[in-house]
Amino acid sequence: MDCSTAKSKLFPYVDGELTPELRDQVDTHLAHCTACRRLVDFEVAFREAYGERLRPDPAPERVREHVATLLRDLGHGQRARHGRRRLTPLVLAIAAALLVAVGLGAGMALKAYLGTRITLPELAGAAVEQHQKLVRNLLPPDIRDVSPKAAEEWFRQRLTFNVSLPDLKTEGLRFLGGRISHLGEIEVAALEYQLDGNNVSLFIIPEEAYRRLQLREKPRFKVVSHRGYDVVVWRSQGAGYTLVSEIGERACHVCHAPEEKLEPLPRPSAHL
Ligand code: HEC
Ligand SMILES: [Zn+2]
CATH class of the missing domain: 3.30.200.100 (MucB/RseB, C-terminal domain)
Incomplete structure (x- = not known):
């Protein structure tokens, strides 16, 4: 599975809606693709931060799409030029800015993002x-x-x-x-x-x-x-x-x- 296919499966993957075969394929891809793995992490973190509290408000949905688009574009440009190393601070900076924009403390949301990840x-x-x-x-x-x-x-x-x-x-x-x-x-x-x-x-x-x-x-x-x-x-x-x-x-x-x-x-x- 390549990156664009993996990305097209991202939301159903996080929602647990993929067939076991597809899920395995995505897992295999994620195991060696840091860029896509970050997208998944980000989506999970996003749901943590907004899922329950802001669901009735239509704005976060748009913001979410915006974030997804931004990250997608970023991922591409980044891979084309050099490695993926610089993605993290950049992604977190953008995430922080957007989270502030929708009125949540960035510190809190980032803590939710970083803190809830456990392997x-x-x-x-x-x-x-x-x-x-x-x-x-x-x-x-x-x-x-x-x-x-x-x-x-x-x-x-x-x-x-x-x-x-x-x-x-x-x-x-x-x-x-x-x-x-x-x-x-x-x-x-x-x-x-x-x-x-x-x-x-x-x-x-x-x-x-x-x-x-x-x-x-x-x-x-x-x-x-x-x-x-x-x-x-x-x-x-x-x-x-x-x-x-x-x-x-x-x-x-x-x-x-x-x-x-x-x-x-x-x-x-x-x-x-
Ligand atoms: C917290 C209590 C608890 C512990 C600890 C526990 N089990 Fe179970 N296990 C259950 C219960 C409750 C069921 C469901 C029993 C039933 O349906 O009659 C179950 C069912 C099972 C089943 C059969 C049915 C199924 O759901 O697939 C297997 C096999 C099993 N356990 C293996 C293990 C193994 C191996 C361990 C140790 C790693 C373990 N269990 C530890 C509570 C426990
Ligand atoms: Zn990928």
Whole structure:
């Protein structure tokens, strides 16, 4: 797929409206085209900044098109002359100017743009860091000594996304407690378990934040190895999940009974 085809698929791509085949092709293109990747990032950031708050106002739609056109033209000129290195400050400057023009603080919008981008390795790193703090009690739980069902209720009253915690199905499993935490800028439900003496942290993240990771559908379970910890990331029924432990797929037994035959997890995709 070339740049112009990729660009023509940009909006349906971000909207998640492409067929899996087309989406894969766009993904492949984005993997080695920084220019198009930036357009996608920008569009996602734009929706972050305007999507909910300004939807009733027709102006942002026009501004959005203007931004898209500007970026498209910029991308072309830039590639024709030299590399893509200078695009970033220029794009951000134009973005800042336009955001001011529509009456939002540029600082705020840019923070939304820069702050909400998180990649799978970054998420894994943040999750491992939290796990270590939780295990060492540097981050005290908001709730403890309750059943998973009571914790579920507690989170549901405080978070906007679907927190679903099954009952304990395994002998050696204890639910230690939970808290509302952050991975990067993502607000999460952080849950602490102990399974046969091993600490397991489970982070439940909003589906929207999971979507922003822009992960492929397959394999369903993304496995990252980070500082000796096993990190598994996936999506299920309206939420994203991140599991951190030192016991690989056995950590899945915080929700699944050991008799359940779960498919083996893929090999870790990165050693960070
Ligand atoms: C937060 C609890 C939780 C954790 C942790 C969890 N699961 Fe699940 N899983 C569920 C629930 C709930 C279902 C749906 C069960 C049902 O429909 O009966 C499910 C279903 C599944 C299914 C079968 C059906 C489907 O939807 O495809 C598989 C396979 C599975 N999980 C694998 C895993 C693996 C592997 C892990 C560890 C990486 C894991 N799960 C961790 C809660 C969890
Ligand atoms: Zn391209």
